[in-house]
Amino acid sequence: MARVTFEEISAADFFYRNRDIAGFTNPSRAIFAAIRELVENSLDAAESLKIPPDIYVRLSYEGAVGTGTQVYRLRVEDNGIGVPPRHIPSAFGQILFGSKYKLKQQRGTFGLGGKMAILYGQITTHKPACVISSTGMSKIYKYKLMIDIQRNRPLILDRKIMINKTRWRGTIVEFSLEGDYFRAMPKILEYFKQTAMVNPYANLTFVDPKGRLYKFTRVTTEMPDPPKETLPHPYGVDVELLQRLINATPYRNMLEFLRYHFHRVGDKTAQKFLEFSNIRPSKNPKRLSHEEIVRLMHMLKKFKEFLPPDASCLSPLGENLLRAGIVKELKPEFVAVHQRRPATYAGHPFIVEVAIAYGGEIPKKEGFVIYRFANRIPLLYDEASDVSVRVINSMNWRRYKVAPDMPIAILVHICSTKVPYKTVGKEFIADRPEVRREIANGLREVARRLRRFLTRREHVYREKKRLGIFSKYLPKIAQFSTQLAGKEKAPDVKKLLRSVRRFGTEET
Amino acid sequence: MERKRRKSLVMEKRKEVLTSLESLGARIYEQMDKGFFPSIEMPSRSTENIYYDPNVRQFILGGKKVRRSARNIRHLRPFTQLVWTAFFSHELTMHRKTSTLRDVYYSAQAYEMSFKDQQESNNIITDLETVLGLSREDFNIFPEERSAVFGDLTIEYTVPGYEGKRLNLTSHPDGVMIGPALTSAEFVKTTADKVIAIEKGGLFTRFIEESVHKKFNAILVLTAGQAPRATRHFIRRLNRELKLPVYIFTDGDPWGMHIAMVIISGSANAAHLRELTTPDAKWSGVWATDIVNYKLPTDPLDDVDVKRLYELQRDPRYKDPLWQREIKTFLKIKRKAEQEAFSRYGLTYIVDEYLPAKLEETS
Numbered sequence A: 001m002a003r004v005t006f007e008e009i010s011a012a013d014f015f016y017r018n019r020d021i022a023g024f025t026n027p028s029r030a031i032f033a034a035i036r037e038l039v040e041n042s043l044d045a046a047e048s049l050k051i052p053p054d055i056y057v058r059l060s061y062e063g064a065v066g067t068g069t070q071v072y073r074l075r076v077e078d079n080g081i082g083v084p085p086r087h088i089p090s091a092f093g094q095i096l097f098g099s100k101y102k103l104k105q106q107r108g109t110f111g112l113g114g115k116m117a118i119l120y121g122q123i124t125t126h127k128p129a130c131v132i133s134s135t136g137m138s139k140i141y142k143y144k145l146m147i148d149i150q151r152n153r154p155l156i157l158d159r160k161i162m163i164n165k166t167r168w169r170g171t172i173v174e175f176s177l178e179g180d181y182f183r184a185m186p187k188i189l190e191y192f193k194q195t196a197m198v199n200p201y202a203n204l205t206f207v208d209p210k211g212r213l214y215k216f217t218r219v220t221t222e223m224p225d226p227p228k229e230t231l232p233h234p235y236g237v238d239v240e241l242l243q244r245l246i247n248a249t250p251y252r253n254m255l256e257f258l259r260y261h262f263h264r265v266g267d268k269t270a271q272k273f274l275e276f277s278n279i280r281p282s283k284n285p286k287r288l289s290h291e292e293i294v295r296l297m298h299m300l301k302k303f304k305e306f307l308p309p310d311a312s313c314l315s316p317l318g319e320n321l322l323r324a325g326i327v328k329e330l331k332p333e334f335v336a337v338h339q340r341r342p343a344t345y346a347g348h349p350f351i352v353e354v355a356i357a358y359g360g361e362i363p364k365k366e367g368f369v370i371y372r373f374a375n376r377i378p379l380l381y382d383e384a385s386d387v388s389v390r391v392i393n394s395m396n397w398r399r400y401k402v403a404p405d406m407p408i409a410i411l412v413h414i415c416s417t418k419v420p421y422k423t424v425g426k427e428f429i430a431d432r433p434e435v436r437r438e439i440a441n442g443l444r445e446v447a448r449r450l451r452r453f454l455t456r457r458e459h460v461y462r463e464k465k466r467l468g469i470f471s472k473y474l475p476k477i478a479q480f481s482t483q484l485a486g487k488e489k490a491p492d493v494k495k496l497l498r499s500v501r502r503f504g505t506e507e508t
Numbered sequence B: 001m002e003r004k005r006r007k008s009l010v011m012e013k014r015k016e017v018l019t020s021l022e023s024l025g026a027r028i029y030e031q032m033d034k035g036f037f038p039s040i041e042m043p044s045r046s047t048e049n050i051y052y053d054p055n056v057r058q059f060i061l062g063g064k065k066v067r068r069s070a071r072n073i074r075h076l077r078p079f080t081q082l083v084w085t086a087f088f089s090h091e092l093t094m095h096r097k098t099s100t101l102r103d104v105y106y107s108a109q110a111y112e113m114s115f116k117d118q119q120e121s122n123n124i125i126t127d128l129e130t131v132l133g134l135s136r137e138d139f140n141i142f143p144e145e146r147s148a149v150f151g152d153l154t155i156e157y158t159v160p161g162y163e164g165k166r167l168n169l170t171s172h173p174d175g176v177m178i179g180p181a182l183t184s185a186e187f188v189k190t191t192a193d194k195v196i197a198i199e200k201g202g203l204f205t206r207f208i209e210e211s212v213h214k215k216f217n218a219i220l221v222l223t224a225g226q227a228p229r230a231t232r233h234f235i236r237r238l239n240r241e242l243k244l245p246v247y248i249f250t251d252g253d254p255w256g257m258h259i260a261m262v263i264i265s266g267s268a269n270a271a272h273l274r275e276l277t278t279p280d281a282k283w284s285g286v287w288a289t290d291i292v293n294y295k296l297p298t299d300p301l302d303d304v305d306v307k308r309l310y311e312l313q314r315d316p317r318y319k320d321p322l323w324q325r326e327i328k329t330f331l332k333i334k335r336k337a338e339q340e341a342f343s344r345y346g347l348t349y350i351v352d353e354y355l356p357a358k359l360e361e362t363s
């Protein structure tokens, strides 16, 4: 079994040795990934309470190391839910410890991101991290800690408890790390901008090592409904998950096991399924052999009568917020947003949201500006391999009156309990037919609306130009014919100009 | 006495021009004053409306009309340009100023009436000619290219500052330029009894050096290639007013032939105009048969020459037996010759031998 080999090193050790899996490939990627992981933790922490997030990020310069690489101190403050005091050391000092293992849409999932950043800081600078947090009760806790890499345990160096007079609630994480801010800067700024775009209810502040302030202010306090937790859908399970459920289940027969551990499985459906797969309803799930578990998984996928998963575990942004975010960050002349109905791939529910924007601050360049998001996280790398980009490139944009040099931005957001990332790097989304279809249909819808806008605009433009021609030339005809005829006063062309306006369009 | 009458003719022409420009302005003014979009009607100049009229021996426009309306957005710009051009021509004629086609193009810019290019402004001027039935020289607009005249003809200027001044056209050995001043001048007296028009400057100079004007009692006109309209009109006046027969000498090729033909019968481009043709003028050479008879040094006809000959063969202006015979001969011998080819027989051969023979043959 695979596990056995892993047991020889700790999880912390494993990720330490394979840190590029989590995106800490080089000094430039590392500083980007660290900021990103902490900001996402903060966003999650505020959203789970439905509080509009206020996040303050400061990166300051601590000293030089080598060419390009420097030591920086990173500080991220939020107004989120806070971490209960007894969990602080593990939440920030033990890999694979987290509160987000349940099945619902959120940004983090593995109990990994924030700690990878801290771990990276520790191995590059040998300095402890500092975490201050309060859940808004009477005390504030301050920890100085390091990660014991071999044992994957937090090492608490110092702990302080302070009286929380102002009933402050939130978390502050601060640590040192090596990085290359100069090279990472464009991506980091892009990350903030795009995060602001899909979190229009958040205040984001970033102070960079040069002391420059970047502020992204919220335009709304409205927030999407937080996702509900859900059970796994039978189409989406794998052997690993079945094994874990069997170990944990209190139920002693298959009927109840199916009924209570799976999404969209009631008494009747469970019976029908057991009949279909030739499994005795009274069979004890704990007695299933490995072969039987594998077979169970295959039968679950084969059975046609499970209802598709419902999407209450998803938290899409919604058309209004998406529009608000785009208007705020791009100030376009026109924007169309569209949310698709929930769909599923392999038992995982997902919702696609798309938008198209024209003009304003969108740069004119060869091709579109494409913004990709998964669970409200901007995807900034490997654009060319992403399914959205493929769909966009395969569309016949001329049908929508779109010319290649128009200032157009396209946004695709996919949210899911399991985003179909192509690689562990989590930077682009795989080309799954179900996902592709949703993206394509969504884009066609907003493209049609863009076409309507462009047509109308062209019409208005042509009409204006037409009137411009009349008002340029008619007075001249009047003037020259008056002089030619030897008259004193030029004929009044206002009436003629009015009539062109009224019967506007019979000539083309 | 005769002179007085002619002088008043020039004045009358000027009055007629001014009146027709003013009434065009009044027509447009009234339409607008009554609250209508002004429009102008004129004969169509499209090829389907151009006919050869054997009676007047030139191309004329048929009955088809086109209407330019300021209501139509596509007509609006050319319409305005037309009205401006009429206004501008009126100013010119009024103040007895002249302007070249190029000047017109630039002047328009001062009135924020810019033309896209010279071609556009030329087209509008042709429109105005068509509307008024007058040629641009009548309203004092002249092309750049200038040809020349030499011979015993005394003229009297009518242009401002020169009114009453006289000039004998032998006074300058390079000839006198046929410009606006000469075009509008009165003919006072001449001893010449014929006009010889010559295609090329080199030969024109040779003829003056060899005193062709004296030996043959001729007024010499240099067409400098295809004769400008002013020159065609000038030749016509020499023919009509002074009753002088006109002989034309060109290169011996289809292009030379056609230079002669345009002086005689006009061009399709000027189908809307009269008084530019001289139907009784004669093409005296160089003929294809001359090439054979005089054993002239030649060049072979190239493809465009041959193609042009076939076109001319079908052209109604060329239906005369002489022209048809020459076209056929060209096609048969497949050779062409320049006027200078006569130099093979010595510099004066053309004057001493060829010219008298041809004048004899074509008179």
Ligand SMILES: Nc1ncnc2c1ncn2[C@@H]1O[C@H](COP(=O)(O)OP(=O)(O)O)[C@@H](O)[C@H]1O
Pocket: A037, A041, A042, A045, A078, A080, A081, A082, A083, A091, A092, A097, A098, A099, A100, A107, A108, A109, A110, A111, A112, A113, A114, A115, A116, A170, A171
């Ligand atoms: N800013 C924060 N506010 C509240 N809780 C936090 C914050 N940052 C981290 N946590 C807690 O620590 C856990 C571990 O975080 P992390 O290592 O980033 O993994 P993940 O986000 O994938 O769960 C989270 O699941 C969350 O419970």
Ligand SMILES: [Mg+2]
Pocket: A037, A040, A041, A107, A108, A109, A112, A113, A114
């Ligand atoms: Mg995280």
